[in-house]
Amino acid sequence: MNRQILIADLLKRYGSSAVCEGKEAPVLIRPMNQSSTEDDRYLCTAPFDFCPKTGDRLQCMEHVYTVLRCDGVFAEGHRLYTWAVLELQDGWGR
Structure with a gap:
């Protein structure tokens, strides 16, 4: 299993939709x-193909x-996962 798929599987198991x-x-x-x-402000970690x-x-x-x-985190020219800085617009506490 390559690293991209491993990270995507971990996000699927422990992440939220x-x-x-x-x-x-x-x-x-x-x-x-x-x-x-x-x-x-929040940090989001997502699968490599979610951009x-x-x-x-x-x-x-x-x-x-x-x-x-x-942006993405890359190894050997391949995106391993995507990260994003987010700003909360609404929800709890707003």
Whole structure:
């Protein structure tokens, strides 16, 4: 099993379903700043083939986020997974 598939399988097992621009994928979303409960920025880890663009809206677990930045982690010229910085737009606490 290659690393791309291994990471995608781990995200499928432990992640939550997200939808961005009509495409669905399992993702992990966690706060960027662990010490502050008021910060509305989050780091998203997604499979290699899930590639949102800056400005896209991502929905996950009744929350709506805006993609601020997105890129991939690469090894030997292949994308292993995608990461994105998200800003919470609505949901709990809003």
